Amino acid sequence: MTDDKRRPGSTAPEGRDESPEEQADRRWVELLQEVRVAQTGVQILFGFLLTVVFQPRFTDLSDTDTNIYLATVVLGAVTTGALIAPVSFHRMVTGRQLKPQMVEWASRLTVVGLVFLLCTMASALLLILRVALHNAVALWIVAGLVLWFVLCWFVLPAWARRDNARTEKD
Numbered sequence: 001m002t003d004d005k006r007r008p009g010s011t012a013p014e015g016r017d018e019s020p021e022e023q024a025d026r027r028w029v030e031l032l033q034e035v036r037v038a039q040t041g042v043q044i045l046f047g048f049l050l051t052v053v054f055q056p057r058f059t060d061l062s063d064t065d066t067n068i069y070l071a072t073v074v075l076g077a078v079t080t081g082a083l084i085a086p087v088s089f090h091r092m093v094t095g096r097q098l099k100p101q102m103v104e105w106a107s108r109l110t111v112v113g114l115v116f117l118l119c120t121m122a123s124a125l126l127l128i129l130r131v132a133l134h135n136a137v138a139l140w141i142v143a144g145l146v147l148w149f150v151l152c153w154f155v156l157p158a159w160a161r162r163d164n165a166r167t168e169k170d
Helices: 020-052 056-060 063-093 099-133 137-169
Strands: none
Touching: 020 063, 020 099, 063 099, 099 137
């Protein structure tokens, strides 16, 4: 058995024995892995969106659908910017002993990117479903999917954090 700290009645370590620099290094590597997953999805979605305007049927879109498309492309660009920002942030501050602060900012930018990714996906789904279904059911489907994404991406993690904070108090 190791000499790490354990909560009474638990086999899980209470915390890690790491310096602030080691913690920042670990958190940075974890964040990079997370961002890679999100960036891949954004790149595929954004690439698809950029090709839509060149399709012959694009001129057949209603004004509303064209506006939804334009909003979706702008949201896709904002999402791309937010999710690539941690890389730029790292490059601009590397070697200046700012890694803990950089990790915090990169983490915040990633969350912002995820919020914009949710908006991008919702508007892309709305456009696609409006064109495919030609009725108001599209809006209800998108609303349900947005609720699902919010639950998976934000509510469940917040619930886990709250539950963990409550457990640590006891």
